Amino acid sequence: MFIKGNYSEKGDEYKVDLIEGLKDGTITFYEQGNFTDLCRGPHLPNTGYIKAVKIMSIAGAYWKGDEKNKQLTRIYGISFPKKKLLDEYLAMLEEAKKRDHRKIGKELELFTFSSRVGQGLPLWLPKGAMLRERLENFLKSVQKKYGYEPVITPHIGQKELYVTSGHYAKYGKDSFQPIHTPAEGEEFLLKPMNCPHHCEIYKSKPRSYKDLPVRYAEFGTVYRYEQSGELHGLTRVRGFTQDDAHIFCRPDQLKEEFIKVIDIVLYIFKTLDFENFTTQISLRDKEDRSKYIGSDENWKKAETAIVEACKEKGLKTVIEYGEAAFYGPKLDFMVKDALGRSWQLGTIQVDYNLPERFELEYTGSDDKKHRPVMIHRAPFGSMERFVAVLIEHTAGKFPLWLTSEQVAILPVSEKFNDFAHNIKTKLNNSDVRTIVDDRNEKVGKKIRDNEMKRIPYMIIVGEKELESGMLSIRKQGEGEIGKMTIENFAKFISQRVAEELK
């Protein structure tokens, strides 16, 4: 009481608030000279340990992290025991900034934004669109192998559809508002997710237990009115395309289906060299169960299925209580960006809610009606976010199979332009994506420019090559790697691509 009174006298209402909020009754203090602080600790024994200090930024932060509370100014600083360590850290930050997908996306002309089009609405440029198309084709071929069927649904749906799904009640006010038509009272919504449309496809005909599981996949573009301050490059946008699919299965198939989805995600991550991901299982809050819908029994089944599936696949998971969606538990795959910020990529979610709301059914072997379970899954999360993270992981040096321009041919002078274009035609006919840099520049300049465009291979052609038919090959970032005939080089490239996709 005495201490609290002390802070009250000083008018330090936040310290008073903290003391009042302490549950265990033990209050610890730290002293630094004549400065006394209420703190759980630990503190440094004395400030002499701090040798190198830098203020990094100043920003607003809500008191106790709650949006309803007042906002205070938070000062971010960093300190190291030696100046040298601080300098190294700052240099590392600078390096990380060079990998920022917003910077590389601009440099490599992958995507852009326009304030006229609107905040958070990315415009994919030709090279970015080609990259994305290749990723989509890759995913489509994987999904085909795993028994997914493609579906296509419109970008809007009647408001009623989302009233049925429950999303209108939960997010309607904070979303893009309904689209009106000349017809009185008619309202449509831009789709914020694909599930309701897919549920309607499920309902388009009667289902038997023998038909399940049914797996519907779609690259579905959705629109969500994210808070303006939360938008960030391609990682958080207002219009994006999910590599979405919904699996409708019997309760007894849930675990097996869940494991298959984990397999797909792991295969995709492996192919793209994503090794440093973490996995998180999100379950219900241990105490407050009021915010979740569905029966306790179903939740338990689903949560057990996820935990066991992860165990069987040997995933090192972190379990977070209270992080589940209101309709079911989920498993998320997270990766860090260049600056160490965490982003959720792949997600697998179990849903008992939508089958209920849409009254989805199948006829069981007992000739009675049963309710299927739904799994939402998106290995990339969204094409936008995935491409962003891929850019930062590779610093723009995409795998050979994925990159738009695989080979650049550099004639040493204009005399060899025709020769270069002939090679290009031959390589393109062998499915090697090739360009010719026939600008009137010196070879050194062309090498430099094409290195910076991150083109994996370069071929320098001049008098020697024209006579011998042997091409001088250069690898991005490494330099000359030897001489090859056109035929051998084409084979070399296709072998590399095949290895990457193995």
Added chain:
RNA sequence: GCCGAUAUAGCUCAGUUGGCCAGAGCAGCUGAUUUGUAAUCAGCCGGUCGGCGGUUCGAAUCCGUCUAUCGGCUCCA
């Protein structure tokens, strides 16, 4: 949405306390050069200084507002 900052040519950035026609490098165009493994030279083109409004004899510069971006907070079906 909230706190703080920023917005000058296609890109990266200069532009002193308000003061002649707003500058540079790169990119682009034209010409010269005909080039051998990370930048050849010269000339030219290019800007409603983010939009709107205000203060002033005078605004890229000061003020207001809107839009967008950046760093956080909060949020993320």
